[in-house]
Amino acid sequence: MLKILGKASSINVRKVLWTCAELNLPFEREDWGTGFQSTQTPEFLSLNPNGLVPVIKDADFVLWESNTIIRYLASRYDGAHLYPADPLMRAPVDQWMDWQATDLNRSWSYAFLALVRQSAVHQAEKAIATSIASWTAHMRILNGQLRATGAFVAGKQFSLADIPVGLSVNRWFSTPFEHTQFPAVSEYFERLSERPGFGAYCANGLP
Known part of the structure; x- marks a missing residue:
C-alpha cells in the first residue's frame, strides 16, 4: 500500500491526500514534521535530503516534492481524467501547477508567515504590505483565468492543477x-x- 510521510496539517501533504481521494487510492500516513517525528533524522534524510514533507513510498519507490508526487500518482493510478496524456491538454495543467508552486507561493509567503504563523522574524509592516499587494496581484491573475474558463483553472474540467491552486485559494x-x-x-x-x-x-479549518 502507498505510504505517505508527513503531518496532515501540511498544505503540501494535503495536496497528496486530496489527490488520493480523487483517485480513490488507499494509503497509510505517518506523522512527520514539526510536532511529530523529526525530518532531520538520518532515517528521513535518506529519503529526502531536503528534510521536508511529503515523501511517499510506493513499494520500493521513494519520491518527494508535492507537485511531482501528485503528477506521479495521477500518471500511475489511472488519473488521466486529472492529468491528460495528450501534450496539448496536459500543458495547461502543468502551467498552472508550476505557477502555483513558484509565482503564487512566493507572493504570499511573507504575509502568511507574519499573519498566520505569527513568525517573530516576519513582522516588518512594509514587507507584509508588499507581500499582500503581490498576493492580491496574483489572485487577480487567477480571477481573470477563472472568469475566462468559467469553471476550473486549466479549463472546463477539474484537473490536477486545481488541487494545489485550490489549497492556495483556501490559504x-x-x-x-x-x-x-x-x-x-x-x-x-x-x-x-x-x-x-x-x-x-x-x-478543513487549516490554512
Missing part, C-alpha cells in the same frame, strides 16, 4: 487581512466543494 481566504473581492475565485472555491477530499483536505 488566501484563511489569512486575516482586508481582501480584495474576486468573484470568480469565490465561485471557483464553491465549485471545488463538490470534489472528493475537498472537505477533509482543503476546507
Whole structure:
C-alpha cells in the first residue's frame, strides 16, 4: 500500500491526500514534521535530503516534492481524467501547477508567515504590505483565468492543477487581512466543494 510521510496539517501533504481521494487510492500516513517525528533524522534524510514533507513510498519507490508526487500518482493510478496524456491538454495543467508552486507561493509567503504563523522574524509592516499587494496581484491573475474558463483553472474540467491552486485559494481566504473581492475565485472555491477530499483536505479549518 502507498505510504505517505508527513503531518496532515501540511498544505503540501494535503495536496497528496486530496489527490488520493480523487483517485480513490488507499494509503497509510505517518506523522512527520514539526510536532511529530523529526525530518532531520538520518532515517528521513535518506529519503529526502531536503528534510521536508511529503515523501511517499510506493513499494520500493521513494519520491518527494508535492507537485511531482501528485503528477506521479495521477500518471500511475489511472488519473488521466486529472492529468491528460495528450501534450496539448496536459500543458495547461502543468502551467498552472508550476505557477502555483513558484509565482503564487512566493507572493504570499511573507504575509502568511507574519499573519498566520505569527513568525517573530516576519513582522516588518512594509514587507507584509508588499507581500499582500503581490498576493492580491496574483489572485487577480487567477480571477481573470477563472472568469475566462468559467469553471476550473486549466479549463472546463477539474484537473490536477486545481488541487494545489485550490489549497492556495483556501490559504488566501484563511489569512486575516482586508481582501480584495474576486468573484470568480469565490465561485471557483464553491465549485471545488463538490470534489472528493475537498472537505477533509482543503476546507478543513487549516490554512
